[in-house]
Amino acid sequence: MSSNSVYSRLGVRPIINAASWRSGVSGSLMPDAVVKAMAEASRSYVDIYELNRKAGEVIAKLTGAEAGMVTAGASAAMLLEAAACIAGKDPAKISRLPDTEGMKNEIIIHHAHRIGYEINFRAAGAKLVMIGDTHHTTEWMLESAINDRTAAVAYVIGPRPGGALPMPEVVRISHSRGVPVIVDAASMLPPPENLTRFVAMGPDLVCFSGGKGVRGPQSSGILCGKKEFIEAATLNASPYAAIGRPAKVSKEEIVGLVTALELFVDTDFDALTRKWLSMAEYIASEVAKVPGLTAVAEPGEPEHLEFDTTLPRVVVKRDSSKHRLSTDDLVDRMASGDPSIRVVNKLFTGGFFISPVTLQDGEPEIIVRRIREIMTAR
Numbered sequence: 001m002s003s004n005s006v007y008s009r010l011g012v013r014p015i016i017n018a019a020s021w022r023s024g025v026s027g028s029l030m031p032d033a034v035v036k037a038m039a040e041a042s043r044s045y046v047d048i049y050e051l052n053r054k055a056g057e058v059i060a061k062l063t064g065a066e067a068g069m070v071t072a073g074a075s076a077a078m079l080l081e082a083a084a085c086i087a088g089k090d091p092a093k094i095s096r097l098p099d100t101e102g103m104k105n106e107i108i109i110h111h112a113h114r115i116g117y118e119i120n121f122r123a124a125g126a127k128l129v130m131i132g133d134t135h136h137t138t139e140w141m142l143e144s145a146i147n148d149r150t151a152a153v154a155y156v157i158g159p160r161p162g163g164a165l166p167m168p169e170v171v172r173i174s175h176s177r178g179v180p181v182i183v184d185a186a187s188m189l190p191p192p193e194n195l196t197r198f199v200a201m202g203p204d205l206v207c208f209s210g211g212k213g214v215r216g217p218q219s220s221g222i223l224c225g226k227k228e229f230i231e232a233a234t235l236n237a238s239p240y241a242a243i244g245r246p247a248k249v250s251k252e253e254i255v256g257l258v259t260a261l262e263l264f265v266d267t268d269f270d271a272l273t274r275k276w277l278s279m280a281e282y283i284a285s286e287v288a289k290v291p292g293l294t295a296v297a298e299p300g301e302p303e304h305l306e307f308d309t310t311l312p313r314v315v316v317k318r319d320s321s322k323h324r325l326s327t328d329d330l331v332d333r334m335a336s337g338d339p340s341i342r343v344v345n346k347l348f349t350g351g352f353f354i355s356p357v358t359l360q361d362g363e364p365e366i367i368v369r370r371i372r373e374i375m376t377a378r
């Protein structure tokens with residue numbers, strides 16, 4: 001956190017983001033090289049079709065997919081995934097979205113994968129067909145849900161309660177019936193290995209956020225996959241007057257995302273993860289000394305472990321002894337203080353968690369001091 005006149009001019013105070021790369025706390029901070037590349041991009045006109053194509057080639061190379069494109073966040077990528085499967089490259093269908101009457105318009109999705117972002121598929125006119133529950137889904141449930149109105153099967157990789165079929169099974173069953181598979185892996189970067197990992201499982205389209213762990217522009221995203229499908233997604237996107245037009249990506253954002261992605265794959269995440277873990281351990285050991293609280297540094301997020309994502313975090317809970325403040329009160333007071341400190345309340349934990357991945361130098365100490373102050377105030 002630093003003093004910043006562009007924000008103070010608007011009367012906005014910067015916050016300490018201990019809540020990771022979430023949209024509500026403004027995503028990530030772009031590396032200087034990304035900001036510089038964006039400023040440079042802003043000084044010349046280009047043919048946006050050509051820029052899209054060349055950026056797509058970089059994405060294809062780094063993801064191992066046949067083709068790629070820059071989108072306005074993973075959400076826009078999901079909208080384009082749906083549009084590509086429903087309208088394809090047919091100009092008549094493209095111009096009719098989100099009216100999909102008479103088209104193949106059903107997208108099958110695991111109940112366990114309904115975490116809210118499926119609204120992006122519906123925005124293209126898809127009708128969602130739910131399978132399974134949060135405990136289990138069987139192959140026959142997927143098989144029997146596929147019919148001649150099925151446009152795609154969606155698969156979400158990320159924090160979720162579980163109960164979905166493994167992705168390779170979903171790809172096998174769907175492809176055996178001629179149905180494409182579209183994947184939302186928005187928050188699965190880092191580690192960089194995940195850029196190629198899900199693509200290699202054979203789905204038709206995969207998307208990632210560009211504004212989370214990749215540290216591109218907050219509004220950017222990555223869509224990659226089979227050439228046919230990327231071509232269809234492109235025709236449904238800006239600069240065409242199509243369903244994706246409200247999700248335009250600027251030349252500066254395209255250049256920023258590509259620059260961030262190239263830096264991202266060159267980053268030593270093992271070293272970075274060790275640094276994040278040691279920050280988490282420091283915070284946990286200090287917070288654990290505060291009366292009324294327990295704190296544990298976890299090496300990875302358990303809900304991500306299926307995919308080996310190892311983002312450390314600190315889980316803070318009330319201990320059994322009586323204290324007049326609830327963890328909700330504590331979280332509220334951290335947010336309303338000066339500086340405002342934002343943590344993640346109640347995500348799977350029963351307490352709150354502090355993420356070190358977005359913390360800057362000096363901030364772990366400020367957080368610890370503030371928690372101690374709030375809990376010991378009389």
Ligand SMILES: *Cc1c(COP(=O)(O)O)cnc(C)c1O
Nearest residue numbers: 073074075117158186187209221
């Ligand atoms: C963050 C997220 C999204 C949305 O990504 P944006 O790039 O912010 O549009 C979609 N799905 C999941 C699982 C996410 O975590």
